[in-house]
Amino acid sequence: MNTDLILKYFPELTDTQISQFSEMAGLYQDWNQKINVVSRKDVDELYLRHILHSLGIAKVLSFLPGSKVLDVGTGGGFPGIPLAVLFPDTQFTLVDSIGKKIRVVKEVIDGLGLRNVEAIHARVEDLPGSFDFIVSRAVAAMPTFVRWVDGKVSQKSVHPLKNGILYLKGGDLREELQDFSKAHIYPLSEYFEEDFFATKVVVHLPLGPTAGS
Numbered sequence: 001m002n003t004d005l006i007l008k009y010f011p012e013l014t015d016t017q018i019s020q021f022s023e024m025a026g027l028y029q030d031w032n033q034k035i036n037v038v039s040r041k042d043v044d045e046l047y048l049r050h051i052l053h054s055l056g057i058a059k060v061l062s063f064l065p066g067s068k069v070l071d072v073g074t075g076g077g078f079p080g081i082p083l084a085v086l087f088p089d090t091q092f093t094l095v096d097s098i099g100k101k102i103r104v105v106k107e108v109i110d111g112l113g114l115r116n117v118e119a120i121h122a123r124v125e126d127l128p129g130s131f132d133f134i135v136s137r138a139v140a141a142m143p144t145f146v147r148w149v150d151g152k153v154s155q156k157s158v159h160p161l162k163n164g165i166l167y168l169k170g171g172d173l174r175e176e177l178q179d180f181s182k183a184h185i186y187p188l189s190e191y192f193e194e195d196f197f198a199t200k201v202v203v204h205l206p207l208g209p210t211a212g213s
């Protein structure tokens with residue numbers, strides 16, 4: 001079954017979640033032929049490179065019911081859509097500056113019947129609202145990213161981790177994170193055994209009322 005890899009690490013999925021993860025394969029195959037949002041090679045490895053990778057954030061933190069999460073530069077919906085399936089009681093906002101990507105994301109949301117996700121075509125700098133956590137993958141280096149999301153993190157922390165950014169990154173981050181002494185790195189190889197995750201991490205950066213605090 002195409003969801004075996006997901007069940008290997010998230011064995012407590014409900015039947016609804018299993019069928020939603022399962023349906024992603026067909027939805028992305030269809031939509032990717034019309035509008036390219038995921039590279040060809042990656043569609044073949046959707047469950048490893050996109051879905052399970054996105055769910056790496058869930059190994060670091062379980063979002064609580066009623067919390068709000070923003071996915072910046074979601075592209076084809078990663079990491080936001082897999083996380084929205086896993087946390088159906090958390091409200092997800094997915095934003096991207098390219099309209100055709102948001103069109104695909106909306107089709108996938110409708111196809112999966114997700115009620116806890118909205119997809120917005122905008123630059124994140126122009127987006128109003130505040131969120132418990134901001135998630136992202138492959139969008140901008142941390143200094144730029146922190147500037148973009150300045151003021152968008154709510155200050156009342158109710159999770160075991162302080163509100164802020166949870167960013168999927170890879171490679172040597174020493175230079176990129178040198179000005180962020182509060183950043184904490186969680187290697188995904190501690191949770192997932194596949195080679196793909198050998199160099200992948202989740203960076204947690206707590207954010208105060210302004211990015212500098």
Ligand SMILES: C[S@@+](CC[C@H](N)C(=O)[O-])C[C@H]1O[C@@H](n2cnc3c(N)ncnc32)[C@H](O)[C@@H]1O
Binds near residue numbers: 073
């Ligand atoms: C390399 S893609 C990554 C897509 C997705 N996060 C993933 O990992 O598959 C980067 C995405 O960020 C979006 N993006 C770049 N700058 C942005 C901004 N300021 N506001 C919103 N989206 C932005 C781009 O349009 C693009 O879809």
